[in-house]
Amino acid sequence: MVGEGWGLVYRRVLEEAARLLREAGVEAPRVEAPRNFRYGEASFSVFELARRLGRNPAELARDIAGRIRVGGLISGVEAVGGYINFRVDWRRYASLIVSTILSESERYGSADLGVGKHVLIEHTSVNPNKPLHVGHARNVCLGDTLNRLLTFLGYRVTVLNYIDDSGAQMADVVLGFTELGYSMEPPEGVRFDEYCGDTVYVKVSAMVDEDPGLAEKRRRIAKAIESGEAPYYQINKKVVDRVLGDQLRTCWRIGARYDILNMESDILRLDLWSEVFERLRERGAVYLAEEGAKKGCWLLDLSGHPRLSKEGDEVLVKSDGATTYVARDIAYAAWKLGGVRRDFTYRLWGRNPDGTEILVTDRDGDLRRPIGEVDLSINVIDVRQTRPQEIVRYALKLLGLPHERYIHYGYEVVALSVSDAVKLGYRPRGGEQMVHMSGRRGLYVKADTLLDMLREKAAEETRERHPDWSQEKVESVAEKIAVGALRYALVKPDPDKLIVLDTGEIMRLEGNTGPYLQYSYARACRILEKAETSPSWEVDGDVGEAEKNLLRMLASFPDAVEEAGRNLSPKTLANYAYKLASEFNNFYERVPVLHAPEGVREFRLGVVESFRIVLGNAMRILGIPVLEEM
């Protein structure tokens, strides 16, 4: 559990109320925050107890409340219906909240939940033949937010990005470059990943679909790439390197960072599979089909699985001896959990914007980086991979590995609104509510395109508000607003819910959006900047309702972070941040700070500074850039 002294001011109120109840004879009382704070700061429901005792709830509540002697932070107790409600001494409570936040500052809300634990997070994992679209951006934002969240909670996090540098989708573009006359140089001003994905991949895919001869050529090229045959292998390598470099520029723009790039070709070359396969055979988890449609294949026995068994056993080794995708994924997953003896060698690929190293697997590399014991391995992959991921997890169980640590973090895809799809050349059939993105068909909105649109919109607004700002300042602020808007929009919805992207709708910069958080932060900064005295936690006079509402939110931040961490739920934190900012804006409208009388002013500055700290901490976890003015 969370340790002592980490800003658990709020929980102290609940604990004190619980102690008072125990002293009044209630065993193990469950004290909670009331839904509505007009009932006080802590509340105990007696219904269950009343039933056990066969007593009238309202009467029992009055009885217990009558036996309670208040003290400490608790200043009042009251029975209302079947509830016992506790009020706090607001002057002490408010002072405690502000002093805690001011002293813990950027660590406020953190906890030792993850100290000594190691987590792998794999995200992004986009085929290196195209630029990132908005669906990929959802993956990046979720993965990177989990990284930031778990890091804040004390976990050691290693971020992986799996690069499928072989396979048919690579063969498509290599075919374009080698046989169909596409130049390796994009037109002036076009990024290589965009050229590769928007032009070469889409056009070649269409041609291959029409021409069986080309399909055959592509198959040969795919084989050539895998076996290292010139010139296909070299050309492919070059394409992968350049596209990957461009893709990571987009990821960095969004605010993500990586530790290790795992190349599919290196996973194959290291042959993790043979080691895992042997172990599966020893354990009787696989068998060779002697007859039927899958004769000659090695199958994973799924008969022991309650759901997967209904769909038949899974092919791991094809009759021609080649492994399937699921087989390779099982081997890779086993590596993540430390279940294989072999390990990769790496070389330095480059550095993240924060200066940390990014390693890439390389059979000729001289770096070793054993992953060691991991407590959790999180794979951010869209929901269409649910079944294969379940199979991988089950295979880990059959291998005797701690499969419960292997988490498929599934999320729904981002689809296009019909009107956006039409703009991209889609012909509507009529009646559909949305259109799925497709790289092959060129039906997608690039992450960078959307960010550029958002930046343009934000720049327009910013110029209007600040005619005196330089072009550079406007651009820099607009870019941060764009990133904030995108990250918030992709992380706030429940991962189980499909996002229908509408470029008209997502351009909104007001209401429940990322820029709302940024704006609230900037407002607080302006007050603090103009203040001529220092913030204080000494309360002078009464604490008003608007202040109480804000202070409550500030006090509950550690709980919000803990809940988000426990449930791997970034959206919990996004919702918290919105409510917090909302309470601040309400406070801002009705509580004067700089114009408040001396003494009162200093405490209110303390509240504003606390807000700035807490919202800043929340925004950093969400990867939403903070702005001191906008």
Added chain:
RNA sequence: GGGCCCGUAGCUCAGCCUGGAUAGAGCAUCGGCCUUCUAAGCCGGGGGUCCCGGGUUCGAAUCCCGGCGGGCCCGCCA
């Protein structure tokens, strides 16, 4: 046919894990607030069979079962 997910205000969603006191936001709409710290803001009005039907419970949007509607997945592809 089987499996997974979703269904809450006109639209987009939060709340569901861990049942509790009048079901909350944003957008849209109508009305109000800039001579006081940034109006990308704030306040107020209207708007709800929480998909339907059972069950559990003192109490169900929340838990269980069964329907209905929508999305996805079920290849010797990756």
